[in-house]
Amino acid sequence: MSRYHPLLLRAAFKHLDILADYRRKGLSKKRPFEELGRMSPTHFVGNERFDTTASTQAVLLDPVTTASKAERVMRALVDHGLAASDISIPRPATRLERAQTHMRAFCYDRALQTKNLKNYQRAFLIASLVYRDIFRGTQGMTLHIGDLSERRVAMTLGAAMAGIPAVHWQLYQHFRSIPKLGYTHAIVLSEPAAVSAEKQGISAYRQKVPAPAPIQLPSRIKSIGICLNAFGTPEQVTTLHDTLLAELPIEKVLLRPHPRIAAFDSTNLKSTVTLRPHGESLTDFASACDIVICGNSSVQTELLSLGCPVIHVPGLDSQPYDYLGLCARGTTYGMQSLQPIDISAINAFYSNTDWPDRLLATLEPPSPALPLLDSFWRKT
DSSP: OOOHHHHHHHHHHHHHHHHHHHHHHHSSSSSSSGOOOOOOTTTTOOOOEEEOTTTOOOOSSSSTTTOOOHHHHHHHHHHHOOOGEEEEEOEOOOOOHHHHHHHHHHHHHHHHTSSOOOHHHHHHHHHHHHHHHHHTOOOSEEEEEOOOOHHHHHHHHHHHHHHHHEEEEEOOOOOOSSSSSSEEEEEEEHHHHHHHHHHHOOOEEEEOOOOOOOOOOSSSSSEEEEOOOTOOHHHHHHHHHHHHHHOOOOOOEEEEEETTTOOOOOTOOOOOOEOTOOOOOOOOHHHOEEEEEESSTHHHHHHHHHTOOOOOOOSSSSSOTTTTTTTTTTSSEEEEEOOOOOOOHHHHHSTTTHHHHHHHHHHHOOOTTSOHHHHHHHHH
């Protein structure tokens, strides 16, 4: 039986409008919908397909590539006791399957022409209907990474419309609530997400959240890391690099581009900047740095949890300073200007006896009473 309900579509349109507003304000690298003109009926449809069997328990909706979000989820599933053979990984659609998708999308587009929908809303609804058709007959739980791009929202709604179990996977702590898109389960990292699931009657399970490591700032800073989000550019890195070398007698600058950027343009970077290997674990990167400079990215809390001190600065993305509010909460040491850099002040900030409590208050790990993800597979 289909779990589709008009309220789900209303919630999906609400999130779609939020994403559209991000585009208009420059908080997304994607062009505003208004600049795209007439969207094709398959604008939000990917070319992935999902083969499952009777033994399949989890269906990943994104390819597992080096340093990708899907790889992190895959690794967490295996770490929590699920056999890799019970996890379905998407494959590219065949030429015939792509042709069938285009035909379906064309038919849905014709049927929706009389509806009072914006171009991007109609393209989104077509994608949801196409994913409904794709998911029909799928075995296991579909895992939806909770950063909610337009395509992922369409996949979530499509799974709900097909009556397929859909799991909201919380990847970052700062996503505090679970949207009402028809999820049947939630795998959470934080207590607010667990409470959001409970209010919706969604079965929630917690991921293992290791205790944060103590911050240890050396007396002399030799290596500084720069951790970019998807907005970071080589020009921003060069400007920051020059400021750092003017302020501190450091020996090396270690650059970690966003994992989504497989080939970062390092042509014009200074010789003192070392580009870290694509796919390097955050743990290895953190252990190589005495301190790391970040823009607006949830990687800040991940680094702090690993015991690596962080300085938050503006100018590494298009978002305003402290967009995530981590400096305002007293979690991350922030500087609106890197001149001067006061190492003693940074050390005092992270060695303050109250700071570990501030970090934990930001992480807000779920209650130990919530069942671990390990038990999820024994019950489904």
